[in-house]
Structure formats: C-alpha cells, structure tokens
Amino acid sequence: MNTPSPYGTHRVIEPLGVLPQAAWKLDARMVIAPNEILIDVQTLNIDSASFTQINNEVGHDAAAVAAKVLSIVAERGKMHNPVTGSGGMLIGRVAQLGADIADTCGLQVGDRIATLVSLSLTPLHIERIQAVHLERDQIDIEGQAVLFQTGLFAKLPHDIPETTALAILDVAGAPAQTARLVQPGQTVLVIGGGGKSGTLCVYEARKRAGPTGCVIGVSPFAKDCERMRQFGWVDHALQVDATDAVAVMNAVAAVTDGRLADVTINCVNIPHSEMGSILATREGGKIYFFSMATSFTAAALGAEGVGKDVEMLVGNGYARGHAEHALNLLRESPALRSLFEGLYA
Amino acid sequence: MNTPSPYGTHRVIEPLGVLPQAAWKLDARMVIAPNEILIDVQTLNIDSASFTQINNEVGHDAAAVAAKVLSIVAERGKMHNPVTGSGGMLIGRVAQLGADIADTCGLQVGDRIATLVSLSLTPLHIERIQAVHLERDQIDIEGQAVLFQTGLFAKLPHDIPETTALAILDVAGAPAQTARLVQPGQTVLVIGGGGKSGTLCVYEARKRAGPTGCVIGVSPFAKDCERMRQFGWVDHALQVDATDAVAVMNAVAAVTDGRLADVTINCVNIPHSEMGSILATREGGKIYFFSMATSFTAAALGAEGVGKDVEMLVGNGYARGHAEHALNLLRESPALRSLFEGLYA
Ligand SMILES: NC(=O)c1ccc[n+]([C@@H]2O[C@H](COP(=O)([O-])OP(=O)(O)OC[C@H]3O[C@@H](n4cnc5c(N)ncnc54)[C@H](OP(=O)(O)O)[C@@H]3O)[C@@H](O)[C@H]2O)c1
Numbered sequence: 257m258n259t260p261s262p263y264g265t266h267r268v269i270e271p272l273g274v275l276p277q278a279a280w281k282l283d284a285r286m287v288i289a290p291n292e293i294l295i296d297v298q299t300l301n302i303d304s305a306s307f308t309q310i311n312n313e314v315g316h317d318a319a320a321v322a323a324k325v326l327s328i329v330a331e332r333g334k335m336h337n338p339v340t341g342s343g344g345m346l347i348g349r350v351a352q353l354g355a356d357i358a359d360t361c362g363l364q365v366g367d368r369i370a371t372l373v374s375l376s377l378t379p380l381h382i383e384r385i386q387a388v389h390l391e392r393d394q395i396d397i398e399g400q401a402v403l404f405q406t407g408l409f410a411k412l413p414h415d416i417p418e419t420t421a422l423a424i425l426d427v428a429g430a431p432a433q434t435a436r437l438v439q440p441g442q443t444v445l446v447i448g449g450g451g452k453s454g455t456l457c458v459y460e461a462r463k464r465a466g467p468t469g470c471v472i473g474v475s476p477f478a479k480d481c482e483r484m485r486q487f488g489w490v491d492h493a494l495q496v497d498a499t500d501a502v503a504v505m506n507a508v509a510a511v512t513d514g515r516l517a518d519v520t521i522n523c524v525n526i527p528h529s530e531m532g533s534i535l536a537t538r539e540g541g542k543i544y545f546f547s548m549a550t551s552f553t554a555a556a557l558g559a560e561g562v563g564k565d566v567e568m569l570v571g572n573g574y575a576r577g578h579a580e581h582a583l584n585l586l587r588e589s590p591a592l593r594s595l596f597e598g599l600y601a
Numbered sequence: 602m603n604t605p606s607p608y609g610t611h612r613v614i615e616p617l618g619v620l621p622q623a624a625w626k627l628d629a630r631m632v633i634a635p636n637e638i639l640i641d642v643q644t645l646n647i648d649s650a651s652f653t654q655i656n657n658e659v660g661h662d663a664a665a666v667a668a669k670v671l672s673i674v675a676e677r678g679k680m681h682n683p684v685t686g687s688g689g690m691l692i693g694r695v696a697q698l699g700a701d702i703a704d705t706c707g708l709q710v711g712d713r714i715a716t717l718v719s720l721s722l723t724p725l726h727i728e729r730i731q732a733v734h735l736e737r738d739q740i741d742i743e744g745q746a747v748l749f750q751t752g753l754f755a756k757l758p759h760d761i762p763e764t765t766a767l768a769i770l771d772v773a774g775a776p777a778q779t780a781r782l783v784q785p786g787q788t789v790l791v792i793g794g795g796g797k798s799g800t801l802c803v804y805e806a807r808k809r810a811g812p813t814g815c816v817i818g819v820s821p822f823a824k825d826c827e828r829m830r831q832f833g834w835v836d837h838a839l840q841v842d843a844t845d846a847v848a849v850m851n852a853v854a855a856v857t858d859g860r861l862a863d864v865t866i867n868c869v870n871i872p873h874s875e876m877g878s879i880l881a882t883r884e885g886g887k888i889y890f891f892s893m894a895t896s897f898t899a900a901a902l903g904a905e906g907v908g909k910d911v912e913m914l915v916g917n918g919y920a921r922g923h924a925e926h927a928l929n930l931l932r933e934s935p936a937l938r939s940l941f942e943g944l945y946a
C-alpha cells in the first residue's frame with residue numbers, strides 16, 4: 257500500500273490516479289493504514305436504484321441477488337453496481353482504529369456506526385451472506401469494511417431500531433436538501449413520493465411549504481397513493497408513471513391550474529424519469545434529482561430540447577447535519593416513525 | 602405518423618412513449634407534419650464531448666469520422682452519440698414551414714437559422730458528407746433536418762460569420778449561466794478554460810467577478826495557459842490535468858491561500874473530471890457542470906464521499922436569452938471576436 261491518503265487513493269488498484277469512487281477496483285485487504293477505520297459489518301443497505309436493477313436482472317430471487325452481490329464485491333473490492341454506478345451504505349461495529357486517528361476521530365472500538373459515504377467507494381470484504389431482505393433492499397453479512405480518514409459516519413442512535421436508522425440514513429440527504437429548497441407557499445412535486453426518500457421529502461415539503469403551499473406526490477401504484485393520502489401530508493396524490501413525461505405534466509397541470517411545480521424532487525428508483533420532472537416544473541423552477549438512475553445528458557439536453565429554463569440540481573447525498581436532521585423527523589412525527597418502523601425494523 | 606405533438610413524440614419509433622431526446626430511434630422521413638419546420642442543413646456542429654469521443658475511437662481520421670457519423674444517423678435517425686449521450690446543433694436554411702405554424706413561428710422559407718436544440722433529438726437525414734473539419738468539430742453536409750413546434754432556433758446574425766456563430770451558439774448556455782452564478786468579488790474556477798465554452802465563461806466570469814474577484818483557468822496544455830494569460834481575463838492560468846483531482850485541488854488551493862473556489866464552471870470535453878471540480882470548490886460553493894462528459898453518479902456520490910456540501914448544477918443548455926447574450930459577447934469584445942473568428946470562420 258502507498259502512503260495513506262485522507263481520501264483513500266492508496267486503496268485504488270485501477271485506474272491509478274483517480275479517487276476511490278471513480279475507481280474500477282479497490283484494494284479490499286482488511287489490514288488498515290494508520291488513518292483508516294476497520295468495521296465489522298452487520299448489514300448493507302443497497303441503494304434502491306442498484307437493488308432494483310440487480311433484483312430485476314436476476315429475476316427477483318434472494319439467492320441470485322446474493323450471488324450477484326458477492327461477484328460484484330469480489331471483482332471490484334466494493335459494492336459498486338457497474339450498471340447504475342451507485343452503492344448504498346452499511347452499519348456495523350468499529351473493530352479497529354488506525355493509530356493516527358484513534359484519538360481524534362471520536363470513536364471507540366466497539367461503537368456501533370453507520371457509514372455516511374457510499375458503498376461505491378468503501379473497501380468491502382464479504383465472508384458470508386446471511387440474509388437478503390428483498391422487501392427492504394438490505395443484506396445481512398459477515399464481513400469487514402474500511403472507512404477513510406475523510407469518510408463520514410454517524411453513531412447509531414439508541415432510540416431508533418438499527419435497521420430503521422440504516423434505511424433513514426441511506427437517504428438522509430433528500431429531506432435535508434428539500435428543507436433548503438422549499439419556501440412557504442410553494443408548490444412542491446415529489447416524484448416517487450411513496451418510497452423511502454420520497455416519503456421523507458413529502459413530509460419535509462409539507463413543513464416548509466406550509467398551509468399556503470401545495471404538496472403533490474406521484475406514484476404509479478394505487479396503494480402508494482392511498483397511503484400518501486392517509487398520512488395527509490400531500491394535497492394531491494397522483495397515480496401516474498414517472499416515465500410517461502407528458503402524462504406527469506398533464507396530471508400536475510390539472511391540479512395546479514396549469515401553473516406546474518415550483519420545486520420538483522425526483523426520488524424514483526428507475527431510469528427515464530428526467531423529462532417528466534422537467535415538463536412538470538414551471539419555467540424558472542428548480543428540480544432536485546435525488547434519484548441515482550438520473551442520466552446527466554437526458555436532463556441537460558432534455559431541458560434544452562423543450563426550451564425549459566429550470567435549475568437542475570445533482571442530488572449530493574451529503575448536506576451538513578443531514579443525518580441528525582433525518583433521524584429527528586422520525587422523533588418529531590409518530591406517524592412517520594411507525595410507518596418506517598413497520599417497514600424496516 | 603401519429604398526431605403531431607409539439608414535443609415531437611410522433612417521431613419516436615422506439616421506445617414508444619418517451620420524448621425524442623430519450624428515444625433510441627426517430628422517424629427521419631423528411632415529410633413534415635403541420636407543426637414542423639423542414640431545414641436544408643449546411644453544417645453540423647458536433648458537441649465537443651461527442652466529437653472527441655468519436656475522433657479518438659476512429660483514430661483521428663476525417664473519413665472515418667464521416668463514416669461513423671453516417672452510421673449513427675442511419676441507425677438512430679438523429680446524430681445522437683450512443684457513448685456520450687450528447688449531440689450538438691446545426692445551421693441551415695428553412696426549406697418548408699408546416700401549415701399550422703407558418704404564420705406564427707416568425708420564419709420565412711429561405712431564412713438562415715441555427716437550431717438551439719440538441720442534435721440528440723433532431724430528426725436528421727444525411728444525403729452526403731462534404732467536409733469534416735477536425736479542428737473545429739464541424740461537418741458540412743447535404744441533408745435535411747426537422748424542428749419540432751417547441752424547438753428553439755435563432756436567425757443567423759448578419760454581422761458574424763456563420764460558422765463562428767454556429768460555434769458560439771452551440772455553447773451559448775455556458776456564459777449565460779455563468780452570468781447568473783457569479784457575484785462580484787468571488788473566486789471563479791473555469792476547468793477547461795482554454796476551450797470554446799471555457800473561454801466565453803472566463804470572459805463572462807471576469808465581467809461578473811469584477812476587479813475584486815479572482816478568475817482561475819485550468820488547462821493541461823501550456824499553449825492554452827499561455828493564451829489565457831495573454832488575453833488577461835484570468836488572474837491565474839493553471840496547467841493541470843482536470844482528471845487529476847488532487848492536483849487540481851492543490852493548484853487552486855495554492856493560488857487562493859487555501860480558500861478554494863466559490864464557483865466552479867466545468868467546461869471540459871473528456872470524462873472523469875467531477876472529483877477535481879468538487880475538491881477545488883469550497884464548502885458551500887457551487888459547481889456548474891456544463892461538460893456533457895459528466896457522470897451523474899460520480900458527481901453525487903463523489904461529493905458525498907468526501908463530505909463536501911456543495912451545490913452541483915446540471916448544465917442546462919438553455920437559459921432565456923442565451924443566444925443573444927453569447928453573440929453580444931463577441932460584439933462587445935474585439936479580442937474575443939478575433940479569437941473566435943480566427944478559430945471558426
Ligand atoms: N443522491 C444520493 O445520495 C442517494 C442516496 C440514496 C438513494 N438515492 C436514490 O434515491 C432514489 C430513491 O431511493 P429510495 O431509497 O427512496 O427508493 P425507494 O424507497 O425504492 O423509492 C422509490 C420509489 O419510486 C417508486 N417508483 C418506481 N417506479 C416508478 C415509476 N415508474 N413512477 C413513479 N414512481 C415509481 C417506487 O415504487 P415501488 O417501490 O412501489 O416500486 C418507490 O416508491 C433511488 O434512485 C436511489 O438510488 C440517492
């Protein structure tokens with residue numbers, strides 16, 4: 257191993273010179289450098305776009321998902337889906353602290369933590385897969401992972417079940433960015449509003465847009481729309497397929513007297529939803545693409561193609577304080593909490 | 602052909618239901634619907650990321666570039682590079698106006714126009730390639746194209762050579778967005794500052810950041826850095842490879858006392874420059890990815906991976922008034938004008 261870099265470039269096998277996220281292959285030997293943290297991993301939370309792609313590819317079978325995950329990790333030294341480009345995150349127990357950071361990183365051996373950096377850049381070694389939870393994109397494993405010096409983490413809270421915290425922390429960037437983007441009185445569209453990040457964004461949007469605002473959720477599934485309506489955070493739950501761009505636009509136009517959305521948050525886990533987001537957003541509005549299935553060129557050239565002057569944001573998974581912010585949503589809303597605990601605990 | 606949609610969905614052959622940019626294949630029969638415009642094409646301006654990819658793939662040979670372009674257009678009905686996902690734009694002469702829009706579109710048969718929508722969504726038929734200009738990413742053809750009802754265009758100006766206008770209009774979104782993003786006194790980094798869009802952004806950034814601001818250009822080539830210095834719009838021209846993320850960060854840190862950039866504009870034509878842009882931008886700063894070689898996941902997960910809370914914008918090629926804005930830069934600066942006329946006229 258070369259001199260340990262705070263960004264982990266010493267773990268890059270190929271291509272040399274890039275950072276770990278951009279690398280094809282990482283060195284996943286579980287011997288840590290003096291500025292690294294070794295983690296005994298308990299559960300992986302696979303990014304929903306990645307999990308959905310793999311699950312579809314292998315035909316919705318837990319054993320086949322496990323085999324595919326093992327082969328990706330064996331080949332790349334990290335759980336970096338080569339089709340979607342995305343990762344996920346993990347929870348586990350601190351097994352060892354590098355000498356250079358032991359006193360300053362704020363952790364003790366034995367602490368239970370969640371990594372807040374993507375699995376697409378986290379050196380990972382899987383000994384054995386114990387269980388694949390198809391319904392919640394999580395995989396229990398025996399194995400180890402390495403966190404770099406600049407890698408963010410959160411200590412797991414004591415008041416929230418660990419697998420619920422894992423699910424929430426995976427998408428913590430989404431409600432934090434929604435809080436920044438939405439102003440009182442605005443019309444906010446959450447595409448994929450029935451999902452994990454979508455539900456948190458709908459809740460956050462309702463708080464920020466306030467009683468004079470309008471929150472619209474989109475899902476292609478009747479049961480998701482029904483649930484959105486029951487919780488009461490949306491003004492409208494529209495049952496539309498996000499990949500049918502013109503249908504999304506028409507449905508949103510119908511409930512906004514043609515004014516469309518001021519802010520659109522895209523939280524789907526499937527490709528080809530860029531144009532629907534663009535057409536349903538008003539001229540001068542903003543679109544936050546949290547979905548990892550977003551295509552950069554489809555968004556950039558799609559907006560240009562219809563002459564739509566909108567600000568489009570790349571869904572940075574990190575925002576200062578995002579982990580605490582997301583967990584606090586569960587603490588302040590019993591309804592949100594019981595929903596997530598029901599699904600993920 | 603189905604009922605003509607203002608977005609051109611009636612031209613989509615596969616997959617059905619998507620808009621033309623997202624389509625794999627368009628119907629490029631040059632018989633127009635009542636809401637379309639037929640154009641006799643003179644010159645294609647291939648998007649630089651696309652042209653660079655094709656040119657590298659075929660080994661820098663004009664005839665091989667021509668063959669590749671012909672095969673893509675024959676297969677897809679549009680010049681939509683399947684590797685980069687990007688297009689470019691074109692200039693030509695209005696050949697026919699659909700009956701429904703003839704009176705309202707502001708054009709006459711015979712008008713010379715540039716399309717302001719991407720070639721990645723423009724039905725195109727090439728009769729014959731007349732010349733490939735390797736040095737300026739342009740291809741003279743005999744052929745026809747179709748503009749949809751919502752497709753933007755600009756009449757070609759009389760005071761600027763047509764191929765220069767074509768080059769400028771291709772990247773008109775970049776200086777327009779720079780003008781919106783940069784505030785007086787800010788430190789602005791233009792990565793790929795020696796290129797076409799890069800030069801316009803450097804010029805615009807200088808105007809907006811003003812005398813108390815700091816403009817930094819990055820290019821890996823000595824001659825580009827030399828030229829940037831000669832024009833005098835940059836405070837620093839740094840000779841660094843944009844794909845070497847840590848080198849870019851260190852070089853920018855060195856000339857800003859470690860403060861890094863407030864605003865970064867990425868104008869390169871090659872992949873893998875996301876991390877350099879992220880590391881060289883200060884916490885809380887903004888990054889505008891104009892480059893069509895940008896990977897969405899590399900940007901989103903890369904920023905998260907290093908815990909950098911930056912706002913990252915997808916380079917929408919369109920902004921209201923962008924064509925006039927870009928052409929006016931040439932009108933106000935004789936230095937800029939003679940540079941571009943030297944390269945593209
Ligand atoms: N930017 C980041 O840092 C970051 C971090 C984590 C995750 N992500 C991404 O964020 C996205 C959402 O993640 P998540 O965990 O919230 O996923 P999730 O819980 O699976 O939610 C996705 C939602 O989209 C719905 N959906 C599926 N197809 C749809 C369609 N055609 N139209 C409308 N909605 C549709 C899904 O419905 P069903 O479940 O009923 O199919 C689901 O409700 C994913 O793309 C994920 O990769 C990004």
Ligand SMILES: NC(=O)c1ccc[n+]([C@@H]2O[C@H](COP(=O)([O-])OP(=O)(O)OC[C@H]3O[C@@H](n4cnc5c(N)ncnc54)[C@H](OP(=O)(O)O)[C@@H]3O)[C@@H](O)[C@H]2O)c1
Pocket residue numbers: 556557560648649650651687771772774792793794795796797798799819820821822825841842843844868869870871890891892893894916917918919
């Ligand atoms: N968002 C949109 O709507 C839109 C529209 C048009 C174009 N674009 C994209 O914008 C980008 C720039 O377009 P353009 O027409 O300005 O291209 P350009 O004139 O070719 O400029 C690209 C510049 O990047 C430089 N470069 C190449 N490798 C580099 C490296 N490793 N490090 C730093 N700089 C490097 C190039 O140098 P050399 O030329 O000396 O190699 C050139 O100066 C392209 O990716 C293009 O696809 C976007």
